[in-house]
Amino acid sequence: MNTKYIDLIDQTYHFPQEEFSRNETSLEFHGVDLMKLTAEYGTPLKFTYLPKISENIQRAKKWFANAIEKHDYKGNYNYCYCTKSSHFKHVLNEALKNDIHIETSSAFDINIVESLKAEGKITDKTYVICNGFKRDQYIKNITRLINGGQENCIPIIDNYEELTLLSDGIERDFKVGIRIASEEEPKFEFYTSRLGIGYKNIVPFYEDQIKNNDKVELKMLHFFINTGIRDNAYYWNELVKCLKVYTKLKKVCPSLDSLNIGGGFPIKNSLAFEYDYQYMIDEIVNQINITCEEAEVPVPNIFTEFGSFTVGESGGAIYEILYQKQQNDREKWNMINSSFITTLPDTWAINKRFIMLPLNRWEDEYERVLLGGLTCDSDDYYNSEQNMNAIYLPRFKKDKPLYIGFFNTGAYQETIGGFGGLQHCLIPTPKHILIDKDKNGTISTKLFSEQQTSEQLLNILGYDN
CATH class of the missing domain: 2.40.37.10 (Lyase, Ornithine Decarboxylase; Chain A, domain 1)
Incomplete structure (x- = not known):
């Protein structure tokens, strides 16, 4: 027995x-x-x-490189680390060995970025994607970072006031992104994410606040759903809706060239864990290719923000x-x-x-x-x-x-x-x-x-x- x-x-x-x-x-x-x-x-x-941090970053980079080659994708891929998963210096030091970028979510994140920049771990060319609902201190810190020369700092607009608040403090031309308020999974108690701007309001917001603003350049559309990247009807449906917004916005906004699909890769939680990462990335890249080809617009550069998957x-x-x-x-x-x-x-x-x-x-x-x-x-x-x-x-x-x-x-x-x-x-x-x-x-x-x-x-x- x-x-x-x-x-x-x-x-x-x-x-x-x-x-x-x-x-x-x-x-x-x-x-x-x-x-x-x-x-x-x-x-x-x-x-x-x-070492596992670097290993997972390199795995993801390889999967995207394979998919880009397989589908003859004309855009590039940028790996961002979502700092809120773990802000520790030893984590950031290890992750930044792998030529990656940073995603922030609150005011003090910017102080961490500035510390890493002072040590030479981050340069002015490093993308700093600033997510989250931005109030006074976060706005001030982002403003200071951009005014200090961080040319690839991209605040992701989360509400209708943020662009004006940023413009008031930033002394140079700057780039922004817009976050889509995705619809939540049916089992949720609410229908739409509290984060971002609704699907139908993205293009009107651009035309009202950004199009004729010579100081601001819209570069990125940001898409993220709470359940993460899963092979189910809900994820693919939300991705398709996002891509339709991207192609519609691209036709009226030539500067738009990047799509941020957020994070949400699952990590191993059981010895029986199975997840086909390469398949999912192949399908995402393929869907972007197909949608953009049908709409006759160039494909975007792809950004991801992997937090749990990284660390x-x-x-x-x-x-x-x-x-x-x-x-x-x-x-x-x-x-x-x-x-x-x-x-x-x-x-x-x-x-x-x-x-x-x-x-x-x-x-x-x-x-x-x-x-x-x-x-x-x-x-x-x-x-x-x-x-x-x-x-x-x-x-x-x-x-x-x-x-x-x-x-x-x-x-x-x-x-x-x-x-x-x-x-x-x-x-x-x-x-x-x-x-x-x-x-x-x-x-x-x-x-x-x-x-x-x-x-x-x-x-x-x-x-x-």
């Missing part, structure tokens, strides 16, 4: 996989021995495997199982030495799934359990198998410590969780490790931040006097 955890994995998934393998005692992630990592740094622990699969979190609570005859709760609400907030906020695997004891028998966090909140738990209301791990034994890892957690968790700030029930932010690999394949680790201390939390709360 197959009762070992390794048997469960072997009969359920293809294993090992590209990023996951096992040595004699431990799970490895991209060749990193995770039990050695925990032995050196302790748990709870978060880590970022930096998500680089991150992980490691916990130790502290204790098991048998609450009734069916439910066993394995308690971790941290909190899901504070360290992986997407698990309870939007029921997001991550890959979860034990680091050790794969040769032991497994059992069905639930995972609980340390806070006194009933929502502080994780259930990766929504249909079964439980997950499987090696059987809990007090004398044999069990460590578990959550993988592909690199996008949004730190910012949503309030990195360095107050956490629910004052659970401290865990230490964070950066993992890199040189050209020879040698792995190195570096402590980015220590676990939060009580002194830091008390200082935030005003108890420092």
Whole structure:
């Protein structure tokens, strides 16, 4: 009878996989021995495997290059990183090694851009696509950036007042884009995105505010839907509607030459994950080609804004199982030495799934359990198998410590969780490790931040006097 955890994995998934393998005692992630990592740094622990960021950027660039060649596409492709997924300097430094551009969403993003520019990581030629609803400070920062010589800074107009506010402060000619307010998926509680300008109002807005404004040049139409790039009728229908707007606008606006299709590539959330990225890109490029040919307008340059796809699969979190609570005859709760609400907030906020695997004891028998966090909140738990209301791990034994890892957690968790700030029930932010690999394949680790201390939390709360 197959009762070992390794048997469960072997009969359920293809294993090992590209990023996951096992040595004699431990799970490895991209060749990193995770039990050695925990032995050196302790748990709870978060880590970022930096090479994965560059790897995913290069993969996307290759897929678009293949599609452009296949369909004889006459436009070019520009990869932008969506900074709100992770603003950390080590993430931006790694991403910018790959000749990419930046998408921002709020005022302080511009300060980050200026810092990177001062260090030579960004030049005046780098595209800085400024999304989001823009109020005073964001407008001032964009104005300062453009006045300072960032010629490829393109504010994306989100409402009818923004163009006037920008024009009042910018001292030179500048470029803009317009964001389409796409229609939401039928299951949403509202019909149209709060972001952007409605389909029917795009051309009138251009003719009213931009066409006769010698200072402003419309360069980009921006399209994004909340569900991301999926092979379903909803996505293709919205894309076609967007392309019709583009061709109609292009006929009255010769300067328009770029289409931003936003982001939304999914990342791996299960060992059974499947998604044909090349097929989707082929179809997108083909649809743009066909629509523009039928309308007899030149094809646009394509921009994307990949956030989670860029950084998500680089991150992980490691916990130790502290204790098991048998609450009734069916439910066993394995308690971790941290909190899901504070360290992986997407698990309870939007029921997001991550890959979860034990680091050790794969040769032991497994059992069905639930995972609980340390806070006194009933929502502080994780259930990766929504249909079964439980997950499987090696059987809990007090004398044999069990460590578990959550993988592909690199996008949004730190910012949503309030990195360095107050956490629910004052659970401290865990230490964070950066993992890199040189050209020879040698792995190195570096402590980015220590676990939060009580002194830091008390200082935030005003108890420092």
